[in-house]
Amino acid sequence: MDELQAIRALRPDAEYPPDRRLAARTLLLSEASSAVPDPRAHPARPAGSSHAARRPRDARRRLAWRGGLTGLTAAAAAAAIAVVAVHPQESRPGADRATVTSGGAAQLLALAAQTARVQAAAVPAGARWRVTEVRDNSTAWAAPQCTELASVASGSPYDLTEAIHGYRACLYRPPAALPKLRGAKPIPASAVPHFGRLPSRPGSLLAAIYRKVRAQPADHLPGHPPGNVAAADVNEAVFGEIVMMLNSGVTSPSVAVQLQAIARIPGATVTRGARSAIGRPGIAISVAGSIDRNSILLDPVTHELIGDTDAVKVPGGRVITMMDVQLWQAYYNRDGKRV
Amino acid sequence: MTAGAAAPPDRATCTDAALIQLSLAESERFATVFDRHAAEIYRYLAGRLGPDVADDVTAETFLTAFRKRAQYDLDRADARPWLYGIATRLISDHRRTERRRARALARAPVAGPPEPFEDATAERLTAERMIRALAGALGTLSAADRDLLLLVAWTDLTYGDIGQALGIATGTVASRLHRIRKKILRNSPASSRAPT
Numbered sequence: 265m266d267e268l269q270a271i272r273a274l275r276p277d278a279e280y281p282p283d284r285r286l287a288a289r290t291l292l293l294s295e296a297s298s299a300v301p302d303p304r305a306h307p308a309r310p311a312g313s314s315h316a317a318r319r320p321r322d323a324r325r326r327l328a329w330r331g332g333l334t335g336l337t338a339a340a341a342a343a344a345i346a347v348v349a350v351h352p353q354e355s356r357p358g359a360d361r362a363t364v365t366s367g368g369a370a371q372l373l374a375l376a377a378q379t380a381r382v383q384a385a386a387v388p389a390g391a392r393w394r395v396t397e398v399r400d401n402s403t404a405w406a407a408p409q410c411t412e413l414a415s416v417a418s419g420s421p422y423d424l425t426e427a428i429h430g431y432r433a434c435l436y437r438p439p440a441a442l443p444k445l446r447g448a449k450p451i452p453a454s455a456v457p458h459f460g461r462l463p464s465r466p467g468s469l470l471a472a473i474y475r476k477v478r479a480q481p482a483d484h485l486p487g488h489p490p491g492n493v494a495a496a497d498v499n500e501a502v503f504g505e506i507v508m509m510l511n512s513g514v515t516s517p518s519v520a521v522q523l524q525a526i527a528r529i530p531g532a533t534v535t536r537g538a539r540s541a542i543g544r545p546g547i548a549i550s551v552a553g554s555i556d557r558n559s560i561l562l563d564p565v566t567h568e569l570i571g572d573t574d575a576v577k578v579p580g581g582r583v584i585t586m587m588d589v590q591l592w593q594a595y596y597n598r599d600g601k602r603v
Numbered sequence: 604m605t606a607g608a609a610a611p612p613d614r615a616t617c618t619d620a621a622l623i624q625l626s627l628a629e630s631e632r633f634a635t636v637f638d639r640h641a642a643e644i645y646r647y648l649a650g651r652l653g654p655d656v657a658d659d660v661t662a663e664t665f666l667t668a669f670r671k672r673a674q675y676d677l678d679r680a681d682a683r684p685w686l687y688g689i690a691t692r693l694i695s696d697h698r699r700t701e702r703r704r705a706r707a708l709a710r711a712p713v714a715g716p717p718e719p720f721e722d723a724t725a726e727r728l729t730a731e732r733m734i735r736a737l738a739g740a741l742g743t744l745s746a747a748d749r750d751l752l753l754l755v756a757w758t759d760l761t762y763g764d765i766g767q768a769l770g771i772a773t774g775t776v777a778s779r780l781h782r783i784r785k786k787i788l789r790n791s792p793a794s795s796r797a798p799t
Contacts, residue, residue, distance in 0.1 A: 267787050270737045271756040278649035280642045280661070288662035292637055295669055296630035 368534045369549050373527035375567040377520035395442060395596055438594035440602050462509075466524035470502070473525070477501045499529050500553030507558055507572045519569065526560070535559070546570055619682035623675045633672060636682055637665050643683070643758075644690055650757055651694055664690045679767070684760060688768035691750045740787045748783045755780055 463469040477493055493501045506522050526532065526549065535548035538561060546561035557575040562568065575585040595603050617625075619636055626633040644664055648657035667689050668682075675685060741749060754765045755776075766773040 267737055267784060268756050271741070271752065274738055274741070275646070275650035275757045278646055278654050278657070280645040281654075281658070284658045284661075285641060285645070288641065288658070288665065289634060289637055291662055292665050292669060293631060293634055295666055296626075296633055 369532040370527040372534060372547060372549060372562060372567060373523045376562050376569055377523040379567045380519040380523060380569065395438070395594055436592070438592050438602060442596055442600045442602075462518065464521060466521050466528060469521055470525040470528050473502050473505050474498070477505060494554065497553035497555070499531050500551045500556055500558055503529055503532075503551035503558045504556070504574075507560060510560070510569060510572070523569070536564075540571060544570065548573075618680040620675070620677045620680050623672050623682065624677055626669075626672055630669075633665075633669050636668070636686075640683055640686055641665065644686055647687065647753075647757055648690055648694070651753060660690065660693050663693055667693070681764075683758075684764040684767040687754060687758060687760065687764075688770070691754070691768060694750070695746060737787060744783065744786070748779070748786070751776065751779055752783050752787075 463472055477498055479492070503526060506526055509522050510519060529551055531551055533550050533552075535550060538546050538548040540546055540561060545564055547564050547567075548559045548561050550557055550559035552558075555577050559573045559575070560569060561571045561573070563570050573585055575583050577583055597603050617635070619639070622632050622635050626636075641661060645657055645661045648660050648664070651657075652660060664686060668686055671689075675682070679685065741752075744752065750769060751765065754760060754768060755762075758765075760768065762776040763773045766776045769776075771779075
């Protein structure tokens with residue numbers, strides 16, 4: 265058996281549940297029934313030609329918000345967030361003076377929330393795009409890798425990212441022009457209603473996320489009976505959910521509420537003297553479960569949220585830290601010119 | 604006076620491209636594309652994200668495809684590379700979920716169909732260890748590498764199709780796959796020792 269055959273064996277032979285299939289088909293037909301016929305459809309188009317679909321905004325159909333916050337994941341994780349290594353036992357050079365304490369997280373997060381609120385004013389309105397370059401990194405790799413850029417339409421109700429495909433090289437600094445922006449669609453269709461229904465108060469938000477986490481199945485394992493998240497992992501899972509929300513690039517007022525919610529999670533610890541994978545100093549706030557240790561990193565001076573990391577114990581006693589490093593952030597107009 | 608509308612093409616013999624073109628005027632025609640490919644796309648997504656998330660992402664894949672159908676290249680009869688490409692881009696919104704899932708797979712015994720005791724040979728046990736190691740390695744790949752590797756391993760798309768899905772050249776698919784396999788072997792000691 266070679267590695268490709270082994271990977272083929274990992275794919276569960278899952279059948280599309282008939283009720284879910286029917287629901288998806290119904291949703292599609294609902295969208296179809298409200299779509300405006302394309303007037304260019306009737307004359308035969310040359311094969312291979314391309315033009316944008318015309319669809320009225322109010323014809324959009326959203327995915328059902330199943331189980332409260334379930335769909336949040338649909339909006340998450342493509343965002344550009346600087347990420348760091350924070351565990352003393354796995355830290356990189358420069359993190360040797362890290363100290364871990366269990367106090368101070370609430371105060372630090374309050375400062376971070378204040379910063380997030382101030383940052384809201386800095387987000388330009390109008391047809392501008394926030395673009396970041398993200399570098400994937402992991403302690404399991406020989407070298408870091410750059411991946412795609414992410415883009416946000418800052419003038420929209422919620423800032424949500426989508427990858428811009430086609431950029432793979434590490435640019436390290438914002439280019440003067442990004443022509444690929446012209447084809448980038450900024451907002452995942454499923455995302456806005458989820459964020460629109462989020463509680464706007466930290467306590468309510470946290471309660472909703474705890475309800476969701478306690479109800480959701482743990483990591484799916486093919487062939488194993490479903491089970492819920494273990495009690496020892498609930499706080500870490502809640503923290504992870506909020507980190508996903510933070511990664512999704514929602515507007516700064518929402519970020520502030522999410523940071524305040526994190527402050528109420530029991531067991532959050534503070535690691536001072538942490539450094540990011542690109543050497544940026546930070547203060548890590550972490551919540552550990554039985555397997556994962558999730559962290560966010562705050563700038564030690566401005567308390568700006570600069571990233572997150574996920575350190576995982578793997579068989580053999582190793583700890584692998586996975587990171588996404590934000591190399592830069594800049595704003596571009598619709599024509600792909602930096603503003 | 605016109606000659607009248609042509610009879611609607613037979614759904615069973617119509618290519619995906621023809622259905623998509625028809626759906627520009629008759630939107631409901633797109634449901635046939637769903638009927639043809641939803642189960643396959645769901646299986647791929649369930650493998651990558653787990654069945655719960657796959658429900659939503661499958662629905663979103665076809666909604667996105669429907670909304671972008673006017674951009675479809677009608678020279679391509681088979682819509683599956685296009686659909687896989689959309690699904691893969693939506694998976695990028697779930698990178699964290701997928702990583703957690705890969706790690707969970709690495710920690711758990713690999714479930715498979717029951718087999719007689721005598722078939723549980725050393726070779727099979729070696730294979731199971733290899734699968735677990737690879738599951739963990741999958742979680743540490745970059746998103747772009749994981750996309751390519753799993754489209755190769757979990758679908759019957761050709762390299763050309765995968766290149767179309769990911770927006771890269773066919774030759775790039777082959778060269779990147781070679782690099783990814785080397786990376787996996789490097790990160791999964793068990794796999795490098797396994798018999799092939």
